[in-house]
Amino acid sequence: MKPGHLFVVLGATGDLTRRKLIPALYHLMQRKDIDQSVMLAVARTAIDDEAYRAMAREALIDAGFNEDEVARWCNECLHYQQMGIEEGAATLATRVEELEAEHALSGNRIFYLALPPGAFAGEIRDLGEAGLNESEGWTRLVVEKPFGKDLASATELNQTVHEWFPEESVYRIDHYLGKETVQNLLVFRFANTIFESSWNRDRIAQVEIIVAESLGVEGRGNYYESAGVLRDMVQNHLSQLLALTAMEAPSAFDPVAVRNEKVKVFQSISPITSDDVVLGQYQGGEAAGRALKAYRDEPNTDADSDTPTYAALRIAINNWRWQGVPILLRTGKGLARRTTEIAVTYKPEPVSFFKSMRQNPNAGPDVLRLTLQPEEGFSLTIDVKDPTERAAVKSIPLSFTYEEEFGAIADAYETLLADVINGDQTLFVRADEVEESWRLYETLLDADLELHPYPAGSWGPTAADRLLPPGSAWSTS
Amino acid sequence: MKPGHLFVVLGATGDLTRRKLIPALYHLMQRKDIDQSVMLAVARTAIDDEAYRAMAREALIDAGFNEDEVARWCNECLHYQQMGIEEGAATLATRVEELEAEHALSGNRIFYLALPPGAFAGEIRDLGEAGLNESEGWTRLVVEKPFGKDLASATELNQTVHEWFPEESVYRIDHYLGKETVQNLLVFRFANTIFESSWNRDRIAQVEIIVAESLGVEGRGNYYESAGVLRDMVQNHLSQLLALTAMEAPSAFDPVAVRNEKVKVFQSISPITSDDVVLGQYQGGEAAGRALKAYRDEPNTDADSDTPTYAALRIAINNWRWQGVPILLRTGKGLARRTTEIAVTYKPEPVSFFKSMRQNPNAGPDVLRLTLQPEEGFSLTIDVKDPTERAAVKSIPLSFTYEEEFGAIADAYETLLADVINGDQTLFVRADEVEESWRLYETLLDADLELHPYPAGSWGPTAADRLLPPGSAWSTS
Numbered sequence: 001m002k003p004g005h006l007f008v009v010l011g012a013t014g015d016l017t018r019r020k021l022i023p024a025l026y027h028l029m030q031r032k033d034i035d036q037s038v039m040l041a042v043a044r045t046a047i048d049d050e051a052y053r054a055m056a057r058e059a060l061i062d063a064g065f066n067e068d069e070v071a072r073w074c075n076e077c078l079h080y081q082q083m084g085i086e087e088g089a090a091t092l093a094t095r096v097e098e099l100e101a102e103h104a105l106s107g108n109r110i111f112y113l114a115l116p117p118g119a120f121a122g123e124i125r126d127l128g129e130a131g132l133n134e135s136e137g138w139t140r141l142v143v144e145k146p147f148g149k150d151l152a153s154a155t156e157l158n159q160t161v162h163e164w165f166p167e168e169s170v171y172r173i174d175h176y177l178g179k180e181t182v183q184n185l186l187v188f189r190f191a192n193t194i195f196e197s198s199w200n201r202d203r204i205a206q207v208e209i210i211v212a213e214s215l216g217v218e219g220r221g222n223y224y225e226s227a228g229v230l231r232d233m234v235q236n237h238l239s240q241l242l243a244l245t246a247m248e249a250p251s252a253f254d255p256v257a258v259r260n261e262k263v264k265v266f267q268s269i270s271p272i273t274s275d276d277v278v279l280g281q282y283q284g285g286e287a288a289g290r291a292l293k294a295y296r297d298e299p300n301t302d303a304d305s306d307t308p309t310y311a312a313l314r315i316a317i318n319n320w321r322w323q324g325v326p327i328l329l330r331t332g333k334g335l336a337r338r339t340t341e342i343a344v345t346y347k348p349e350p351v352s353f354f355k356s357m358r359q360n361p362n363a364g365p366d367v368l369r370l371t372l373q374p375e376e377g378f379s380l381t382i383d384v385k386d387p388t389e390r391a392a393v394k395s396i397p398l399s400f401t402y403e404e405e406f407g408a409i410a411d412a413y414e415t416l417l418a419d420v421i422n423g424d425q426t427l428f429v430r431a432d433e434v435e436e437s438w439r440l441y442e443t444l445l446d447a448d449l450e451l452h453p454y455p456a457g458s459w460g461p462t463a464a465d466r467l468l469p470p471g472s473a474w475s476t477s
Numbered sequence: 478m479k480p481g482h483l484f485v486v487l488g489a490t491g492d493l494t495r496r497k498l499i500p501a502l503y504h505l506m507q508r509k510d511i512d513q514s515v516m517l518a519v520a521r522t523a524i525d526d527e528a529y530r531a532m533a534r535e536a537l538i539d540a541g542f543n544e545d546e547v548a549r550w551c552n553e554c555l556h557y558q559q560m561g562i563e564e565g566a567a568t569l570a571t572r573v574e575e576l577e578a579e580h581a582l583s584g585n586r587i588f589y590l591a592l593p594p595g596a597f598a599g600e601i602r603d604l605g606e607a608g609l610n611e612s613e614g615w616t617r618l619v620v621e622k623p624f625g626k627d628l629a630s631a632t633e634l635n636q637t638v639h640e641w642f643p644e645e646s647v648y649r650i651d652h653y654l655g656k657e658t659v660q661n662l663l664v665f666r667f668a669n670t671i672f673e674s675s676w677n678r679d680r681i682a683q684v685e686i687i688v689a690e691s692l693g694v695e696g697r698g699n700y701y702e703s704a705g706v707l708r709d710m711v712q713n714h715l716s717q718l719l720a721l722t723a724m725e726a727p728s729a730f731d732p733v734a735v736r737n738e739k740v741k742v743f744q745s746i747s748p749i750t751s752d753d754v755v756l757g758q759y760q761g762g763e764a765a766g767r768a769l770k771a772y773r774d775e776p777n778t779d780a781d782s783d784t785p786t787y788a789a790l791r792i793a794i795n796n797w798r799w800q801g802v803p804i805l806l807r808t809g810k811g812l813a814r815r816t817t818e819i820a821v822t823y824k825p826e827p828v829s830f831f832k833s834m835r836q837n838p839n840a841g842p843d844v845l846r847l848t849l850q851p852e853e854g855f856s857l858t859i860d861v862k863d864p865t866e867r868a869a870v871k872s873i874p875l876s877f878t879y880e881e882e883f884g885a886i887a888d889a890y891e892t893l894l895a896d897v898i899n900g901d902q903t904l905f906v907r908a909d910e911v912e913e914s915w916r917l918y919e920t921l922l923d924a925d926l927e928l929h930p931y932p933a934g935s936w937g938p939t940a941a942d943r944l945l946p947p948g949s950a951w952s953t954s
Contacts, residue, residue, distance in 0.1 A: 180864040187862040190830055191870055194823050194843050194859070197675045253830035346671050353667055353730035366671050380875060382671070384855070385664040387657040387879055387886045393668055396882055398857060398875035402864055405873055409864045 004036030005108035005137070005421065006100060008092075010123055011115040012041030012052070012080070016144070021114065022056050023063040024414040026073060030065075034421050038103045041080045042092060052080035089130035096132065107136030110420055113143050120147075121160045128164030142171040142420055145236050146227070147429070150445055151438040158431045171420050172429040176237045176340075178412030178419075180402050181376045183427070185244050185342070186253070188370075188378075195368075196249075198346070200321045205365065206469060208328045208343040209241045210476050212335040214288035216456065217309070221300030228307045229279070230441050233331040239266070239437040240429070242327065245342055246317055255425035259433055266436035268319040272444060278464040279449050280310030282334030285456030292334050292456035306451050309333045312464035326469050334456035336477075340372040343475040364395050367475055376409065377401035481513030482585035482614070482898065483577060485569075487600055488592040489518030489529070489557070493621070498591065499533050500540040501891035503550060507542075511898050515580045518557045519569060529557035566607035573609065584613030587897055590620050597624075598637045605641030619648045619897055622713050623704070624906070627922055628915040635908045648897050649906040653714045653817075654721075655889030655896075657879050658853045660904070662721050662819070663730070665847075665855075672845075673726075675823070677798045682842065683946060685820040686718045687953050688808040691765035692815075693933065694786070698777030705784045706756070707918050710808040716743070716914040717906070719804065722819055723794055732902035736910055743913035745796040749921060755941040756926050757787030759811030762933030769811050769933035783928050786810045789941035803946050811933035813954075817850040820952040841872050844952055853886065854878035 007025060009017050028034050041052050053074040060070040081095045100107060111127060113120055120143060127133055127141075141161070148154025161170055176182055189196055198204070211233055217224045224232065243262035250257035284294040296305050310332030317327060346366040369379045379399035386394040402409050419427055429437075452461030459477045468474065484502060486494050505511050518529050530551040537547040558572045577584060588604055590597055597620060604610055604618075618638070625631025638647055653659055666673055675681070688710055694701045701709065720739035727734035761771040773782050787809030794804060823843040846856045856876035863869035879886050896904055906914075929938030936954045945951065 180862065184862040184864075186830075187860065187870055191826055191860040192823075192843050193680055193826050194671075194675050194845075194857075196826065197680050198671050203670055203674050249828065250830070346669075349668055349670050349673070351726065353663075353727070366669050368671075378861070378875075380671075383664065383668040385657065385661040387661075387883050393664055396877060398855075398877065400873060400875065406864050 003108055003137075004038070004103070004105050005110060006096060006103075006105055007037050007039045007110045007112065008042060008096065009039065009112045009114055010042045010083075011113065011119075013043040013045050013055075014114055016114045017041065018055065018059045020411065020413040021112065021417070022059050023065075024411060024417045026060055026065065026070070027410075027414055028418055028421070029073065029077075030069075033418055036103070036105070037077065037421070038099060038105060039078050040096065040099060041078065042083050043080075044082065044084060046082050047080060049078070049080045053078050089126040089132055092127075093130040093132055105137075107138075109135050109137065109139045111139070111141050113141070115144070117144075117146050117149070121157055124160055124164055133164040138169070138423070139165075140169050140171060140420055140423070141165045142173060144173050145175075146231060147172050147236075147434050148438060149227070149231055151435060151442050154434050154438045158435065162431070167431055168425070170428075170431070171416075171425060172431075172434060173416060174236050174240050174429055175412045175416065176240055176372065177427040177429075178415040179372050179376060180409050180415075181370050181372045181378070182241065182244060183415070184378075185370060186258070190249055199344075201323055201325050203346055204325055205345045205347045206326045206328060206472060206475075207245060208330065208345070208475050209238050209245065209341075210329075210343070211237055211331040211340045212338060212459075212476075213331075213333045214290070214335060214338045214457075216282065216287070216292045216334050217295060217298050217301070219299060221298045224309075225301055225305060225307050229309055229311045229331060229333075230445060234311055234313065234329060235437050235441050236429075238329045238331055239440065241342055242315065242329065243433075243437075245344075246322055246327070248321065253426070255428075255430075258426050259430045263430070263433050263436055264319075265317065266433070266440060268317050268322075269440055270316040270318045272313060272315065272440060274444070274447060274449055276314040276316075276467065277444055277449060278312045278452060278461060278467060279308035280312075280332065280452040280454045280461040280464075281305070281307065282309050282332070282456045283453050285334070285458070287334050287457040288337050294456075295334070308449075308451060310335075310452075310454060310460045312460065312467055314467040326467075326472075328467060328474075330460065330464070330474075332454075332460050334454075336457055336459050338374055339476060341476060342370040342372075344368040345472075345475055369475075375401050375403060480585055480614075481515070481580070481582050482587060483573060483580075483582055484514050484516045484587045484589065485519060485573065486516065486589045486591055487519045487560075488590065488596075490520040490522050490532075491591055493591045494518065495532065495536045497888065497890040498589065498894070499536050500542075501888060501894045503537055503542065503547070504887075504891055505895055505898070506550065506554075507546075510895055513580070513582070514554065514898070515576060515582060516555050517573065517576060518555065519560050520557075521559065521561060523559050524557060526555070526557045530555050566603040566609055569604075570607040570609055582614075584615075586612050586614065586616045588616070588618050590618070592621070594621075594623050594626070598634055601637055601641055610641040615646070615900070616642075617646050617648060617897055617900070618642045619650060621650050623708060624649050624713075624911050625915060626704070626708055628912060628919050631911050631915045635912065639908070644908055645902070647905075647908070648893075648902060649908075649911060650893060651713050651717050651906055652889045652893065653717055653849065654904040654906075655892040656849050656853060657886050657892075658847050658849045658855070659718065659721060660892070661855075662847060663735070667726055676821075678800055678802050680823055681802055682822045682824045683803045683805060683949060683952075684722060685805045685807065685822070685952050686715050686722065686818075687806075687820070688714055688817045689812040689936075689953075690808075690810045690815055691767070691812055691934075693759065693764070693769045693811050694772060694775050694778065696776060698775045701786075702778055702782060702784050706786055706788045706808060706810075707922060711788055711790065711806060712914050712918050713906075715806045715808055716917065718819055719792065719806065720910075720914075722821075723799055723804070725798065730903070732905075732907075735903050736907045740907070740910050740913055741796075742794065743910070743917060745794050745799075746917055747793040747795045749790060749792065749917060751921070751924060751926055753791040753793075753944065754921055754926060755789045755929060755938060755944060756785035757789075757809060757929040757931045757938040757941075758782070758784065759786050759809070759933045760930050762811070762935070764811050764934040765814050771933075772811070785926075785928060787812075787929075787931060787937045789937065789944055791944040803944075803949075805944060805951075807937065807941070807951075809931075809937050811931075813934055813936050815851055816953060817848070818953060819847040819849075821845040822949075822952055846952075852878050852880060 386392040863871040
C-alpha cells in the first residue's frame with residue numbers, strides 16, 4: 001500500500017478525465033493497489049462538488065462499476081474546484097491545503113494536466129507561482145501529449161517545466177507505453193534468450209511498426225490541420241514503439257537505464273531524407289464497412305489542404321545490432337482496418353532443403369507479431385512439415401492473446417496512473433527523449449513533400465512500396 | 478502414382494502385420510498415394526487365401542474402414558502362401574511369379590521381414606538362394622528391429638544382408654522415424670532460422686530425450702530378459718532421436734546426405750563410461766493407475782534377474798555445436814506416465830532484470846518440447862510479463878498438436894511403407910549407422926553396473942539425478 005495523496009486533475013471536465021482517468025483511479029482504489037487517493041477535479045466550468053460527482057458517478061456506472069460503491073467513493077474522495085483562465089492558482093493552492101487537512105493527507109500531490117497543449121506552459125507557471133510545485137510530501141506533474149509541435153517548441157516547454165519541476169517529478173504520458181504488449185516487449189526480449197539471441201541484423205530481415213486506423217479525422221479537423229500525421233502519431237507513438245523494439249539491454253530495469261537506451265536508439269538513427277518518406281491523404285471511400293468523406297471534405301479542413309493523414313517511413317538505425325535492417329513505420333487514417341502491431345520478419349534459411357515443399361503457398365518467412373490493437377497479443381509464425389501431404393511445408397502461428405491467457409487486463413491509463421502514484425518513471429517519456437524524437441522528424445515537418453492521395457479503405461498509397469527492400473512485402477496488408 | 482508392386486510380408490500372421498502393415502497398406506491404396514499393390518502374406522501356418530483374407534478383413538474393419546471396400550480389396554489384392562521353416566524359398570519364388578503374371582506386375586517387389594530377429598539372417602539367405610534378391614523390376618528388403626544384439630551381431634547381419642542385397646535396397650525400420658514430430662524435427666530445425674541460430678552450445682543448457690512407458694514388461698519376459706533396456710530402447714529409438722536432434726544441416730535433403738550427418742553425430746560422441754549411466758529395475762507399485770508386479774515377479778523373468786528396465790545416460794557430443802552441453806537420455810518401463818519427448822532447455826538470460834519478478838514460481842527457463850507420445854505436438858515455453866500483477870513474469874507455452882492443427886495424421890508405419898514404395902531411404906537406418914549406434918553402448922551392454930531398484934509409478938531411481946548438471950532439474954517428471 002502506497003501513502004495517500006491528492007490527485008489534482010486540471011481540465012477535469014474533458015473527455016479524457018471522464019473516460020479514462022476517473023475509472024482508472026477508481027479501479028486502482030478498488031483493487032487496493034493504492035492506499036488513499038483524494039481527487040480534486042479542476043476546470044473552468046462553474047459547478048460545485050455535487051454536480052461534478054453526479055457526472056463522475058455516471059461515468060463510473062457506465063464503465064460497469066457497482067452503483068453504491070461508486071456513490072460512496074464519489075462522496076468521500078471526489079471534489080471539484082472552479083478555476084478561471086486568468087486567475088492564477090492561488091485559490092487552487094488554498095483548496096489543496098484545505099483538502100489535505102480535511103483528509104489528513106501528508107502533502108503528496110499529483111497534478112495531471114488534462115488540458116489542450118497550448119495551455120501546458122501557462123498552467124505550469126501558474127502552479128509554480130502559487131507554490132504548488134513543492135510540498136511537505138512529494139509533488140508530481142503529469143503532462144499529456146502532444147509535448148510540443150516541433151523541436152523548438154518541445155525544448156521551450158521543457159525549459160518551462162524545469163523552471164518549476166525537476167525532471168524526476170515529471171511524467172510525460174504516451175499511453176501506448178501503458179499497453180501490456182509494450183511492457184511485455186521488454187520482458188519478452190530480455191527474459192528469453194532464444195529471441196534476444198536472434199534479435200539483430202544477422203537474423204532479422206525487416207522490422208515493421210504499423211498503427212492503422214480505419215476511422216477518419218472524425219470532426220477533429222481543426223486540430224488535425226495543425227498537426228498532421230507526423231505530429232499526431234509518428235513522433236510519439238511510433239517512435240516509442242521503435243525505441244523499445246530496437247533498444248539494447250539496459251544496465252538495470254529502472255527509469256534512468258531504460259530511458260538512456262531509448263535515447264541511444266534515436267541518436268543512432270541516420271538522418272531521414274525525403275527519399276525515406278511517403279506521405280498520403282485519404283480520399284472518399286469505405287473503410288472497415290463505413291463510408292468516409294475525403295479528408296478535404298471534412299468539417300474544419302481546408303478544401304485544398306495538404307495535411308498528410310498517412311505516412312510511411314524507412315528508418316535506418318546505424319548501430320551494430322541494426323545496421324542494414326530496414327525499419328518500416330506506417331500509420332494512417334482511413335485505412336482498411338484498425339490494427340497496431342510490431343512485426344519482425346526473420347531472414348529465410350540460408351539454404352533451403354525444402355524448396356519444392358515451399359512451392360506450397362502456405363509457407364513463408366518466420367514472422368513475430370506483437371499486436372497492441374484491436375486486441376493485445378503475440379504470434380510467432382513458423383514453418384512446420386504439413387503431415388497431410390508427403391512433402392509440404394506450412395506456416396502456422398504460435399500465438400496467445402493477453403485476454404485469453406490472463407483474463408481482462410488493465411487499461412493503459414490504469415497502468416500509467418499506478419506508476420505515477422508509485423513514482424516509477426520507466427514508462428514515461430524523458431525530456432531528452434522527447435527532444436530527440438522531435439529532432440528525427442524536424443526536416444520533414446514543414447518540407448514540401450509530395451502528397452499521395454489514397455482511397456479510404458485501402459492500405460495507403462502504393463507509392464509507399466518503394467520503401468520496401470527488393471523482393472520484400474508488407475507483413476500486414 | 479507409383480508403379481505397381483508385389484508386397485511380400487514374411488511373418489504375416491503376427492501382430493505387427495495385422496495391426497500395422499495391412500491397415501497402412503490399405504490406407505495408402507485408398508488415399509491413392511500408390512498405384513497397384515498386391516500383397517502376398519507368407520507364414521508357417523497352414524491356411525489358404527480365404528482364411529487369411531477373413532483375418533485381414535476383420536483387422537481392417539476393426540481399424541474403422543468400410544466393410545464392402547475392405548472385402549473387395551482383400552479379394553482382389555491379398556494372397557497367402559504357406560512356407561515351412563526348413564523349406565527354402567523356392568515355392569515362394571514360384572508363387573511370386575504366378576502372382577506377378579496374374580496381376581500383370583512388372584517385377585517390383587518388397588520383402589518385409591516381420592519376423593523374430595533370430596530368423597532374419599536365415600530368411601535373407603533363403604530369399605537370395607531362391608533368386609528373389611533381384612528381379613526385372615526393383616527389389617527392396619525391409620528389416621524390422623532389433624537389428625543385431627550388439628556390434629558383432631549387427632555387423633554379421635549386415636554382411637549377410639549385403640551378400641544378397643545392395644545397401645540401396647535395404648530399409649531398416651525404426652518406426653519412431655515415421656512419426657510426424659520426428660520428420661518435422663528436420664523441417665522445423667532447417668526451415669526456421671530463429672531456432673537453428675540458437676540450436677547450439679551458446680544458447681542451449683541441456684537436451685533431454687525421454688521415452689517413458691507406464692507399462693511393465695507385459696508378458697514379454699522371455700524377450701526382455703535377453704534384451705534389457707539398452708538393447709530394447711536406447712541403441713535404436715533414443716539414439717535415432719538423438720541423431721536427428723543433434724545433426725548438422727545436411728548438404729541436401731536426401732538419404733545419403735541426411736544419414737551421413739546422423740553417422741557423424743554418433744562418431745562425435747565421447748566414449749560413454751559407467752559414470753555416465755544409471756540403470757534401474759522396477760519394483761512392484763502402481764503406474765498410471767494400474768498395479769504392476771515387480772519385474773522379477775513377472776512370468777519368464779529370473780527371480781534374481783539383473784536385467785535393467787530403466788536407463789539414464791549422459792551423452793557428450795564432442796563437436797563445435799554441442800561441446801559441453803549435457804545430452805540426457807532417459808527411458809524405462811513402469812514409470813509414472815507414458816510420454817516420449819525431446820526437451821531442449823535454453824540457457825537463462827545472462828543478466829536478469831526481472832529477478833524480483835522471477836520469485837514468481839510460475840517462471841522458468843525457456844523449454845522447447847517436441848512430443849511424440851501420447852500425442853504428437855510442439856510446445857515452446859517462454860516468459861512473458863504477467864499483466865495481472867504489477868511486476869511478475871510468467872512462463873506460458875506456445876504450442877500446437879498435430880491433430881488439432883492438421884486433423885488425424887498418418888500412422889508411422891503408413892509413412893514408412895509409403896517411403897519404401899517410393900524408394901526413399903531417408904527415414905531408414907543405414908548399415909554404418911546401425912553399427913555406429915551399437916558401438917556407442919558396446920562397453921555398457923555386458924558391464925557389471927549397479928542396478929538401482931525403483932518403485933513402479935515413479936520417475937526411476939533418484940540415483941539418476943547425479944547425471945544432471947549442478948543446479949539443473951529434469952524437464953519432465
